[in-house]
Amino acid sequence: MHILMVAAENGALNGAKVGGIGDVVRDIPMALADLGCRVSVVLPAYGFLHHRRMTNEPVTLPVHFGGTAHTAYGHRVQADQPHDGVTHFVIDHPLFEAFDAERNAHRIYVDDPPHQPFAADATKFALFCLTVAQGVRQGLFPDLTHLHLHDWHAALLLFLRAFHPDYRSLRDLPTVYTIHNLGLQGIRPFQDHASSLHAWFPGIAYDRSAVADPRWDAVNPMALGIRLADRVHTVSPTYAEEVLRPSDVPHFYGGEGLERDLRGARDEGRLYGILNGCAYPEETKRQTEPDFGALWSLLKATVLDWSAATDTLRTVHFTAHARLSALAQASRPPTILCTSIGRLQPQKMMLLKEAGTRSGSGLEGVLDRLPEGGLLVVLGSGDGDYERFFMQTGARRGNLLFLNGYSDACAAALYTAGDLFLMPSSYEPCGISQMLAMRAGQPCLVHAVGGLRDTVRHGHNGWHFDGERLPDQVDRMIDAFSGAMEIFSTDKAQWRTICRNAAATRFPWPRSAERYLEELYAS
Numbered sequence: 001m002h003i004l005m006v007a008a009e010n011g012a013l014n015g016a017k018v019g020g021i022g023d024v025v026r027d028i029p030m031a032l033a034d035l036g037c038r039v040s041v042v043l044p045a046y047g048f049l050h051h052r053r054m055t056n057e058p059v060t061l062p063v064h065f066g067g068t069a070h071t072a073y074g075h076r077v078q079a080d081q082p083h084d085g086v087t088h089f090v091i092d093h094p095l096f097e098a099f100d101a102e103r104n105a106h107r108i109y110v111d112d113p114p115h116q117p118f119a120a121d122a123t124k125f126a127l128f129c130l131t132v133a134q135g136v137r138q139g140l141f142p143d144l145t146h147l148h149l150h151d152w153h154a155a156l157l158l159f160l161r162a163f164h165p166d167y168r169s170l171r172d173l174p175t176v177y178t179i180h181n182l183g184l185q186g187i188r189p190f191q192d193h194a195s196s197l198h199a200w201f202p203g204i205a206y207d208r209s210a211v212a213d214p215r216w217d218a219v220n221p222m223a224l225g226i227r228l229a230d231r232v233h234t235v236s237p238t239y240a241e242e243v244l245r246p247s248d249v250p251h252f253y254g255g256e257g258l259e260r261d262l263r264g265a266r267d268e269g270r271l272y273g274i275l276n277g278c279a280y281p282e283e284t285k286r287q288t289e290p291d292f293g294a295l296w297s298l299l300k301a302t303v304l305d306w307s308a309a310t311d312t313l314r315t316v317h318f319t320a321h322a323r324l325s326a327l328a329q330a331s332r333p334p335t336i337l338c339t340s341i342g343r344l345q346p347q348k349m350m351l352l353k354e355a356g357t358r359s360g361s362g363l364e365g366v367l368d369r370l371p372e373g374g375l376l377v378v379l380g381s382g383d384g385d386y387e388r389f390f391m392q393t394g395a396r397r398g399n400l401l402f403l404n405g406y407s408d409a410c411a412a413a414l415y416t417a418g419d420l421f422l423m424p425s426s427y428e429p430c431g432i433s434q435m436l437a438m439r440a441g442q443p444c445l446v447h448a449v450g451g452l453r454d455t456v457r458h459g460h461n462g463w464h465f466d467g468e469r470l471p472d473q474v475d476r477m478i479d480a481f482s483g484a485m486e487i488f489s490t491d492k493a494q495w496r497t498i499c500r501n502a503a504a505t506r507f508p509w510p511r512s513a514e515r516y517l518e519e520l521y522a523s
Helices: 020-034 119-138 156-163 165-172 221-228 237-242 259-267 292-308 315-329 346-353 362-368 384-396 408-417 433-439 450-455 470-490 492-504 509-520
Strands: 002-006 038-044 059-065 068-077 086-092 146-150 175-179 231-234 271-273 337-341 375-379 400-403 420-423 444-447 462-465
Touching (some): 086 119, 119 165, 156 175, 231 509, 237 271, 292 400, 292 408, 315 400, 337 408, 420 433, 433 444, 433 492
Parallel strands (some): 002 038, 038 086, 337 375, 420 444
Antiparallel strands (some): 068 086
C-alpha cells in the first residue's frame, strides 16, 4: 500500500507547521509505515522548503492554470527526523511564496482582507492541487494505491479527479478526505474574480451541484471534499457526531452549514471519526519538581528575543518582563501554576473573554478563584482584540502572566511545570495541547466538546464542563475551575491521583494507524 498525503502543513519539515494539522501529517505517516505501508507526503515549498535537504533533482511539472502555461518543480526533501517508509516532497512555484518582511519570515497562510476572504490562499492551493495531480500523472509518486487529502487546501484535487479530462487516472485511486477544522472552508466565487473557479480552470465542464456552497452562489472546497471523497474522516469520534448538527454561532458549533452534506456521508457509510494520537518520548515525563528559576529565566530570555524583533518596545513585552523579574526575585514559587497555550482567537479563548451571568469575564472569574499565591500563565498570539484583552487584564491582575507570542521551548517548559492546564475551546475537532499537558503529568480543565470530551475524563485525569448557551458555559467553566481548586487546596492525595492518571493517559498513534487501515483504506 502506497498512500499519498496532500496537505498545507507538515511538522516533519522545520518551518512547515502552523497548527495541529502539521502534527498529524508528521506523525501518522510514521505510524502507518511501522505497520508496513509506504507513505509520501507533499505540500507547497512556500519559497523556502525546497532549499533544505533536497535528495534529488527537481521534477518539472508543466500545467495550464488560469488560462496560461506554468511550470512547477517537485522536490524530494529530507525530514528533520527521517523515517523508513515515509518520503517527503515539496512543490515549488513563485505563487506559493509569501514573505512577511515585518517578521522576516516566510508564511504558510495569508491574511486576506475581510471583503475577499481566502483569495490569495485559495488561488495558491488551487494551483498546488493541479501540480500534485500532474505529479501523480507523471509518476512523481510511483505505484500509488490511495490519496489522502487534508482539509480544504487539498480538496480541489477531488474537483480535478472528477471533472478535468487530463486527470481521469486519479479516479483509479481511492480517496480519503480528513476534516481537521470545519470552521475554515476556503469559500470563493464561481467567476468574476481573479481568485475564482472559472479563473483557475477556464473551460472545464463540471457539475455545479457538486462544488457549490449550500448557502451562497460560491464554490466551497470543504463541501466538495465531503461530497466527492470515497471516505470522509474527522479527527475525533465526538466531532464526527457534532458536525451532523446545525450551528448556532457563537453559542454552539456544529456542521458549520455543511451538516446536510455530512449527514449524507454518514448515511452512505462514508463518515468516520478516529481520534488523533500523540507521541510519548521518555524525556517528556516529569521527573522532579519544576525548577522555577530556570523557567523564569527561559521565559524572560524569550520575551527579550521577541522585543528585539521590533524597533519599538511593545507594552505587552515590557509588562511580561517586569512580571517575570518579580517572580525570579520572589522568595517562593507560586502555590499553584495554571497554564494555557494556544491561538488567541474566538474558537480557543471566547469563554475566557466573554462574561457569564455573573459580573466580569470568564478570565476574571478564574483569576478570582486562584488560591493565594497562585499564577496563571497564558502563552499565545492571534486576534488583536484578544491580545489586547489579555494584555489589559494582565496589567491589572498580578496573578496573570501573559506571554504574547509562541515558542516551542516555552510551551514544553510550561507543559512540564504546570499544575493545571486550561483549554476552554468553544469547539475542538481533536486538540493536541491537552494531550501534551497530560503527557507531562498536568491534568486539564476543558470544555466537553469534540476531542476534548474524548480525551479528558471528569474527575479522573482532569475536569470538564458544558452548557447550552455562552453565558452558561462561562459560568460552568468558572465553577469547574473552583471545584478543581478546592481539591488542590483540601485533598492533596486526590490531586496527586488525578495527576498520576493524567500522566498515565495514552493516545498512541499506532492505535489510530490501525483504525486508518481498517476503516479509511480498506477496500
